[in-house]
Amino acid sequence: MKSGFIGIVGRPNVGKSTLLNQIMGEKIAITSDKPQTTRNTIRGIYTRGETADREGVQMVFIDTPGIHKGRNKLGAAMTDMAAGTLREVDLILFLIDGPLSAGPGDRYIVEMLRTVDTPKILVVNKTDTMQPENYLQIYNEYEELGLFDDIYGTSAKNGTNVPELVERIEDFLEEGPMYFPEDMITDYPERFLVSEVIREKLLLYLQEEVPHGVAVEIESFREEPKLTRISAVIYCEKKSHKGIIIGSGGKKIKGVGKAARLELEALLGTKIYLELFVKVRENWRDSDFDLSNFGYKEKD
Numbered sequence: 439m440k441s442g443f444i445g446i447v448g449r450p451n452v453g454k455s456t457l458l459n460q461i462m463g464e465k466i467a468i469t470s471d472k473p474q475t476t477r478n479t480i481r482g483i484y485t486r487g488e489t490a491d492r493e494g495v496q497m498v499f500i501d502t503p504g505i506h507k508g509r510n511k512l513g514a515a516m517t518d519m520a521a522g523t524l525r526e527v528d529l530i531l532f533l534i535d536g537p538l539s540a541g542p543g544d545r546y547i548v549e550m551l552r553t554v555d556t557p558k559i560l561v562v563n564k565t566d567t568m569q570p571e572n573y574l575q576i577y578n579e580y581e582e583l584g585l586f587d588d589i590y591g592t593s594a595k596n597g598t599n600v601p602e603l604v605e606r607i608e609d610f611l612e613e614g615p616m617y618f619p620e621d622m623i624t625d626y627p628e629r630f631l632v633s634e635v636i637r638e639k640l641l642l643y644l645q646e647e648v649p650h651g652v653a654v655e656i657e658s659f660r661e662e663p664k665l666t667r668i669s670a671v672i673y674c675e676k677k678s679h680k681g682i683i684i685g686s687g688g689k690k691i692k693g694v695g696k697a698a699r700l701e702l703e704a705l706l707g708t709k710i711y712l713e714l715f716v717k718v719r720e721n722w723r724d725s726d727f728d729l730s731n732f733g734y735k736e737k738d
């Protein structure tokens with residue numbers, strides 16, 4: 439069979455998680471319309487068994503966090519993680535959703551990609567929002583760079599051209615082992631999934647500057663026969679943020695907890711008792727200790 443690792447890179451909000459979910463056909467990466475949602479690397483594993491006329495394939499997708507010029511240590515650590523990923527994978531999918539001339543974000547990634555030998559496919563996503571002439575302009579602009587082995591237009595949201603892209607990815611993979619069991623979709627521990635779902639709900643319920651200064655840590659995760667008990671701490675940067683997260687009479691935090699619990703019950707297929715606490719930890723985004731503690735940075 440063929441197998442390999444595929445890194446997905448692109449500016450925040452271009453649709454990396456949506457594409458991954460579309461390929462996998464199941465919700466594993468967390469999406470939201472606020473940028474910088476995905477802080478950790480999430481893997482999706484796509485396995486197609488061998489049939490009479492086709493060999494089997496296993497693709498291990500690595501969803502890198504949004505690469506961007508880091509203004510603080512969190513941003514810089516995210517960019518480092520993504521750059522390291524690019525060198526190790528068998529193929530890079532670079533997602534964009536607009537012209538190169540539109541902003542510095544994509545240019546920054548293009549410059550990074552120039553330094554990496556790994557084969558690359560450019561994915562022009564959100565074609566459902568583009569006029570054909572806009573698509574053509576983007577296509578030409580990028581083709582002139584001479585950096586990509588192929589260019590695909592997709593709508594990750596609708597699934598347009600996604601199966602074709604998956605087929606093309608296969609061309610870049612070589613004979614290799616099954617890295618993971620056939621029925622495994624993601625190797626991320628449930629704990630991580632839980633913290634991401636809680637964080638996603640926070641992003642939905644909170645406005646403006648608070649969400650990105652928020653981290654979620656799972657304190658305990660206990661599986662009982664008919665119930666999973668989870669207790670999680672939401673860390674925020676300021677005392678005033680704590681008040682916003684809790685809301686008057688605890689309304690906000692109850693809403694977050696309920697929405698997270700319902701989704702987690704569906705995802706994990708069990709009843710859940712979810713307890714949420716809010717704590718203030720000033721400047722956690724600039725602290726090396728806290729970054730590694732929350733799992734956003736490799737420990738030294």
Ligand SMILES: Nc1nc2c(ncn2[C@@H]2O[C@H](COP(=O)(O)OP(=O)(O)OP(=O)(O)O)[C@@H](O)[C@H]2O)c(=O)[nH]1
Nearest residue numbers: 451452453454455456470474475476564593594595
């Ligand atoms: N119209 C349209 N919207 C899309 C498409 N793909 C993704 N989106 C939307 O774009 C937003 C961002 O999508 P994500 O998948 O979270 O983006 P991401 O690149 O993973 O973002 P980060 O995790 O922040 O790096 C969401 O609101 C998606 O619904 C698409 O093909 N068409």
